[in-house]
Every structure is written in C-alpha cells, then in structure tokens.
Amino acid sequence: MSALFPVVLDSAETARRGQVLAGPVNLTLDGQGICVVLGPNGAGKTSLLRLMHGAARLTAGSIRWSCPTPQARRAQAFVFQRPVMLRRTVLENLAYPLRIRGVRRREAMQRAADWAGRVGLGGMLDRQAPVLSGGEQQKLALARALIAEPALLFLDEPCASLDGRAMREIEEILLAARAAGTSLILSTHDMGQARRLADEVVFMLHGKVHEAGPAHDFFNQTATPEARAFLHGDIVE
C-alpha cells in the first residue's frame, strides 16, 4: 500500500458557476489495486477524478490524503480520455516527464526506449506522436504517465473508442502497473472492462456516490435498484 492511502473525501464537492459537477462525496479509498468509477453519462465520473487529482477546484468539504496534499499530487499522474501529444517523436514524448524531473538526457532516452518496448511502440521511436493511431496514442499516453513511476494513476475512460485489440493491450499495461504496486482509479462506461479490472467499484449517479465497495460484492450482490439496472444494461437516468 502506498503512503498516499487511505484517502478520505468528506462532503467533497466541485462546482462551476454555481452548478455542482460532483458532490457532496463521502468516500474512503485504500488504494489497493484498481478502483473503477462507473455510472451513466454526466454522472460526475470525470469531475470526481479531476477533483481528487486537484485539476478541478474543491468548492466544499475536504479531501485528505495520508500525506501532505502537495506530496500526494506529485505522486500522481492523470491520463485523459483524449491524450494530448507533444509535437515530437514517440521517444521524446516518453522522455519528457523524466527530463522535466531533471533526469539526464542519456538516461531519459534509455528509459523512454525501454518503456516504448513495454507498450509495443518499440518500432516507432522516431515517429511523430500526433500521427499515431488512437490506440497507439493511448498506449503512449499511458507509458508517459507510468514512466515517472506514480504511486497513483488516474485514467478517464482510457479505452473510449478503441477496438478490442487496443483495449486488451491497454488493459494488460494497467494490470502490469497494478502488479508493480501502482494504485489505479479509472472511469469507464464499459461493464466488461469494469468486471475484468476492478478490485473496488464506485458507482456514481447525479454527481454523488450511489454505491461503493469491493468489486465482487458490487457485481454479485448489488445493493441498490439503480446499480442493478445499470449492471443489466438498462437505461439509468
């Protein structure tokens, strides 16, 4: 378990121009393995992830990590639904997070090449990142987030609009990160993906946590009719 956890959200809320995007949320996470945040469109999944990471403003309540918040933030990385690529090569994209942390160029390039290989981009080191396919860009974004060895990685719909093969490759990278001790919090619409990856589930509805607990319990003995309906693929509003 990492020094970041447990993290405790106490009536945590993020609002914009008076509209609550997520919250109030009461939630304690212990950072063991993969926490999957589920819920219909607009339920507040992205907002919750951004709030926890400090990318959305905490407008009420509190979020307490087990270490000082600035330290917790430095130990985190965030992979967005649509990855932002630097207009540079694959290798330079991967080396960038190391370079800004002061790693020498030679070592940064070596580690970048190693990570490119791990995510199946070893043959594309000199290709310009913006011309990669969606799946390749997502793998690059993941490797670029993991190369700095974060204790916690947030992923917002990491496989949206990817085909089955790209999804499987990305899930393998996520499982390897989990096995290496990284905590992951990811949002998804994909129930299959949630079942394959989740150790813990947070089910959101209307900006609030509707149900949270071990994945096994969520999938086998869901407590609320809304979560049951969502699991059955019914429309939940």
Ligand SMILES: Nc1ncnc2c1ncn2[C@@H]1O[C@H](COP(=O)(O)OP(=O)(O)OP(=O)(O)O)[C@@H](O)[C@H]1O
């Ligand atoms: N920057 C913003 N300004 C105003 N409203 C926003 C902003 N970002 C999100 N919202 C609203 O906040 C609510 C929660 O959005 P959020 O993106 O967190 O949900 P989500 O569960 O991730 O949805 P989806 O599955 O569609 O990505 C929605 O009603 C959305 O329209």
